[in-house]
Amino acid sequence: MHLAYPAVLAVLLFCTGLYGVLARRNAILVLMSVELMLNAVNLNLVAFDVWLRDTLHAGQALTLFTIAIAAAEIGIGLAIVLLVYRNRGSSDIDRLRDLAETTDAADGEPQPDTTAEAAA
């Protein structure tokens, strides 16, 4: 199989994921898009590993690491999203703006933590 097919597929997957991360509002969908990007990378790793005929199969080994890390990441990420939803009643990324620079803080001395505490 020619290298172009998996490579193009990986690019498409990655761009889909990138679009999802930048444009989706729902935090769960953002996380899923991150998984898409990771898997595009995995596909690349496996494909180039085969194409390069690497005797140590470093690409495949690295893929296993990535899968393990992705599993851990999605576990923590979903837990955070769940807690955010329980606290706020929403997992909409656009509305989670507690760390924004407010106008009054911009004028005077910086006031760390006050808005975060008020929100919590």
Added chain:
Amino acid sequence: MTLTTTAVLVPLLPFLGAVAGLLLGRRAPGFVRPLAVLPTLAAAVLTVVVAVGQGTGPATDVATELTPTGSIPIDLSLHLDGFAVLIAVLVGTVATCVQLYSTGYLRHDPRYASYAALVSLFTSAMLLVVYTGDLMVLLVGWEVMGICSYFLVGHYWETEAARAASLKAFLVTKLGDVPFLFGIFALATDAGTFRITGILGSVADGGLHHPTLVALLLLAGVAGKSAQFPLHTWLPDAMAGPTPVSALIHAATMVAAGVYVVARLLPVFAASAAALVVLAVMAAITMVGSGLAALAQDDIKRVLAYSTVGQLGYMLGALAVGDRGAAVFHLISHGAFKALLFLGAGVIIHAAGTNSLAAMSRMSGLARRIPDAYWTMTVALLALAAIPPFAGFFSKEAVLGAAEHAATGAAHGIPGAAGWTVLVSGLLTALLTAAYAMRLWLRVFRGKGAEAPDHGRQPVVMNAVLWVLFLPTAALGLAAPLLPRWFDGRSLAPTLTTSVLGTGVALVGGLVTYAAWRHTSALAARTPIGAVVADPDAGPEAAEETAIATHAPVYGDNAGAADPADPGRLLLGPLQPHAAVGFHLDALYTALFVRPVRAAATLVRFLDGAVVDTYVRAAGAAPRLLGAAVRRAQTGNVQTYLGALLAGSLLLAVAAVLVATGTGA
């Protein structure tokens, strides 16, 4: 104890007393008086022991090297000769008298402990200057005296006058001390040693390369310390200190240090005729100018201060004609009677409740209130005016005799011009001295008007000290035939011509002043000025502090009151307003030095505030502005951040590719 050990103990005892007094002053107030008086008294006794032990024999020199310096060594050395031991006796005696007097004078003063310790430290420094044989060690004592003088003049630091006077005294004397330091260095470089004996040996061998320069540099320091024109302006102002301080520091000892140094280093000065002429002219200007100024002063202590300046001029005049025996003789007799005059003035200020002569001339019976001060002051003023047979007559005639000796060309190596300058100005000053002494006496003790207020009896110790100092004032002249054996061997007996001339002009001065006073005192009743402002129950130190603080508001300018009854006003005529302010020298210095320095300070302040600080503030403001700009990017939307991150990484990737392929930049 050997002579050396005794001599070492002399400066050491007051020093230890001062340290103990400073340490224990607050914790053990009961020990302050013994710690003040006893070490000084012991030192005074030891100075007499040293004087007797040293006798008229050859000078004793002992030295031990302090530390190797790599070049010219600094020695801890003693040099005891007739000059040193006799001046030490004077210092010890006057210091003891002053300490005793202070126990009475400042008995209620809250700062007595530190005051007494500083007086002890001062005494120790002066004795060090007198006994040391090494110029560096001498300089240490010299500077310690300067700083003690600063603290003691500023003793009444609650009053503005005292604060200003202490700073002035310090700065003006330091102005002279810098050239003095350079003079010592130049002298030591030429001679290869700081030891005075070594330096004098080198001078005798002609080893001194720049005698005029060295002598003039040293002279600057001497002018500052001994209050000679043009650096004399600090001394009249220093009268804002307590009276015992004026007696000790500004009459008998510190100002004598300059004269003493010139006496010790006289061969250096004698090596340069130009330096001698400068010294003579300086002394002459100082003598005559201070005599005129003294005649116009209203503050009793300022009269005495200008008189001190003038008498120091006599001593330096004697040195200018190469006779250090006469100079030191006058130093000793002047130290005794001037200390007496100042201490008497302290009694008078307490009894009258004012330091203004104009106010005193309007109260009668002051002499009856303080008979001890009256009699001792009278004799001391006669001694000051050089009326025989008191001490001042013999010492002043010795000076005038030496000047005549030089003027007629009989003295070897002394320019005749110096002799004539000193002789003429000395005679003129004798006239002025008698005039202001007479004026002081008449205005203080012959006042007419309301009865002087009753402030009770003066403390016994104060009166006793006056009588102790009365003895040398009255009888030191008897020592004139004995002294030459202690000094250089030149006769100090009065010569007929100068004696007749000197006493004659003094009598003329006194009588003219008396006539003027008879004429003007009638005017006193018509213009009553001057009220007694001091609290009658206050102690002497409080009375004086009040007098100093209230002089300017009550009687006008500190220098001279506008009093038509003043005989000095009639005698001086149009000169009077100028003489009262010291011939505008202070105003001149203000225009020449104070204003430029202030302007420079304003400029520096502007540069610091408007230029340097701008950079400092900008260094803070610029990051703050940048931070405000960057903060706008923080919207709180994670996806915006990620978008920016993506854009950035794309840019970096493109740049990396371009660089790697070599198509870019």
